[in-house]
Amino acid sequence: MSNRALFWAGARRCIPVCVAAGPFGALFGALAVESGLSPFEAVLMSATIYAGASQMVGIDLFGQNIPAWVIVLSIFAVNFRHILYSASIGRHLGDWNGWQKAFGLFFLIDPQYAEAERRLEMGGKIEFVWYMGLATPTCLFWLSITWLGAQFGNLLKDSHSYGIDFLLPIYFLGLVMGFRKRSFWLPVVGVSALAAVIAYETIGSPWHVSIGAVAGIMLAAFFSPQARGKLSQSEGQVTS
Amino acid sequence: MMSSTVWIILAGAFMTYLTRVGGHIIISRFEHINPRIQAGLDAVPAAVLTTIVAPAVYHGGPAEWGAIIIAGLAGLYLSLLPMVIIGTGALILARAVLGV
Structure with a gap:
């Protein structure tokens, strides 16, 4: 192009x-x-x-x-x-x-x-x-x-x-x-949402963004199939 | 002589710029990124963007919940722009009807 x-x-x-x-x-x-x-x-x-x-x-x-x-x-x-x-x-x-x-x-x-x-x-x-x-x-x-x-x-x-x-x-x-076809999308969204709401209620804005995000990222880093070596990198990006 | 407001804006801009280059600078120090960090970084879009939605929905009322459900359903079938228009339209309507 x-x-x-x-x-x-x-x-x-x-x-x-x-x-x-x-x-x-x-x-x-x-x-x-x-x-x-x-x-x-x-x-x-x-x-x-x-x-x-x-x-x-x-x-x-x-x-x-x-x-x-x-x-x-x-x-x-x-x-x-x-x-x-x-x-x-x-x-x-x-x-x-x-x-x-x-x-x-x-x-x-x-x-x-x-x-x-x-x-x-x-x-x-x-x-x-x-x-x-x-x-x-x-x-x-x-x-x-x-x-x-x-x-x-x-x-x-x-x-x-x-x-x-x-x-x-x-x-x-x-x-x-828009990212819902990625592997492990739903667990990440669920955990981030929950952590963000709890952080929003306890620590307060704007920290709920970073705290919620880190919760979802840690989840993916420890428990996603990609992190546990069950998928190759390219498959980890898009799984449909 | 610039006002103190302008200086605060420029300092805020500098800190914001640091966040936008900082992540890349840190990651580029590593020769090899292990699969766990890869997996974590691939989860960034869903993890971060969700945190902006969740408290707003949690603190909403029936009008907001109805609108977000309609928007979510629309999002399954339509692209971003029609989804936003339908969701916002539903919200305006719900707020008018419910008088909230």
Whole structure:
């Protein structure tokens, strides 16, 4: 495939990402302005942190007279899961040079990671051009929608009845289901969900993400057929 | 002179960037990755993404539960985008009907 075709193949995958993340991005822009950020600062946050959930946590704390390092640490805690994405996807970036990794991994948000994993599962490779084909329009859209939300946020006042607050859980469920043909998928999902809820109730957000994730990963590492050497590596990736 | 908000944003961005390159940097130190770590890393998408869904569903009410079940059923047959539209549509409808 030519580079141009690869780029467009990636770019086409941005549509569901933008539809699901769009209202959330607009809501972020609106809430950021409401909590005292300028539209410039809201867009700066989207452009440099580029991780919706942690941006929400950030603006929530800006309003509360909380020490700067606590805000930074909270953003880090919410985004800690990216370490796992990075470790997982990094095994498949053999064709990328160091600069491409340093640049491309900046864009490793949840849907970007999920789409990359899906591509591997379909037997594809993670070409840098394909990856940036998905990342470029997604990121530009995220910045635009943040700015629009910051400008016209009043239109979003009734986000509850529009279902915006629950749009992302539905979208993430769709991403999780996209991996349902992997071996040991259901045990991992069950244990992660249970551990996440318990951690959410006891330790609190955002640690439920890392704790729930580690529970599911440990389960797979110790008990999955792949870990116990019953499947070859390629079979472990996709079992249908 | 930049405001303190801008500095906090940039520090948060730096920490976020570290999470996105850090995992790869750590794993690439190993010449050979043993099967258990391989299996664990292959479980990352399901394990991490699930943790974002579960507490939201747990704290939902009938409208959210109905919507997530409909979305889940739709997800068995449809691709991501129609699934999200159907699930969100079901939620909006359920909230309007139940008045929650």
